[in-house]
Amino acid sequence: MRLTRKQTQEQTRSRLLDAAAEAIFAGGLSALSIRSVCEAAGYSQGAFYSNFASRDDLLLALMEQHIGEQAANLSALITGMGRGNLNQDMRDIARWLADHGETEGWSRINADFKLHAQRDPAFAEGYRATAEPFHRAFAVLMGDLVHRHGLQPILPAQDLSVGLYALWTGLALQQAVDPALPRQEIYLAFLRAAMIAPHAPLSSFPKGHHS
Structure with missing residues (x-):
């Protein structure tokens, strides 16, 4: 079934959050960057900023x-x-x-x-x-x-x-x-x-x- 726009955005947001949590679990807060989160989740930084205003907003x-x-x-x-x-x-x-x-x-x-x-x-x-x-x-x-x-x-x-x-x-x-x-x-x-x-x-x- 094709996802709606809202469902797609929720999925993107969820994956970014999961990637951020895994990065912090592995290396602490200092290891977290917007670029690393996007790469781990498989999204562009544009997708990140469509969901979060900043790194602190993600946290x-x-x-x-x-x-x-x-x-x-x-x-x-x-x-x-x-x-x-x-x-x-x-x-x-x-x-x-x-x-x-x-x-x-x-x-x-x-x-x-x-x-x-x-x-x-x-x-x-x-x-x-x-x-x-x-x-x-x-x-x-x-x-x-x-x-x-x-x-x-x-x-x-x-x-x-x-x-x-x-x-x-x-x-x-x-x-x-x-x-x-x-x-x-x-x-x-x-x-x-x-x-x-x-x-x-x-x-x-x-x-x-x-x-």
């Missing part, structure tokens, strides 16, 4: 694709969580984080992106905006715990979600050099420390999917 699209997948997975966890006691709910979240930790390759990409953001304020702004859906999903997950169990957390939802995301990605990267690291127990310790101390009003957290 943010790559990040958005990955974070979107993870945010969807996290939202599914929120929807499907049982209605157990507080300890069980926290263990379920900690287990999910450990089981769905970012792959080593994506952890390296994320570390490269953060370093790039430190050097480039414009990219940093795009990075923060792209990561927002995932932080929001984490905030809803924590808010669900807060309202279901009547907790008073130590920080607002957004701050805790950013902290948990940093812990998640950092431990995923650390696993490459320390495979025996007890990540699930570390996540559980974070959740217990963050969600029980009575220092913040419940109104600082969004309501989740509790009944």
Whole structure:
């Protein structure tokens, strides 16, 4: 079946993103160039600029694709969580984080992106905006715990979600050099420390999917 123009453009964009991811997996962010991505994907630079405004635009699209997948997975966890006691709910979240930790390759990409953001304020702004859906999903997950169990957390939802995301990605990267690291127990310790101390009003957290 002949592809429509929109389908052809989506296919081109997807192949360019795949080629970029493979290049970063293999050699890091410094190894990525528009020319190398186009050659690997089999397209001209004209095709690249029909889909992306710049190299940084490509990087943010790559990040958005990955974070979107993870945010969807996290939202599914929120929807499907049982209605157990507080300890069980926290263990379920900690287990999910450990089981769905970012792959080593994506952890390296994320570390490269953060370093790039430190050097480039414009990219940093795009990075923060792209990561927002995932932080929001984490905030809803924590808010669900807060309202279901009547907790008073130590920080607002957004701050805790950013902290948990940093812990998640950092431990995923650390696993490459320390495979025996007890990540699930570390996540559980974070959740217990963050969600029980009575220092913040419940109104600082969004309501989740509790009944």
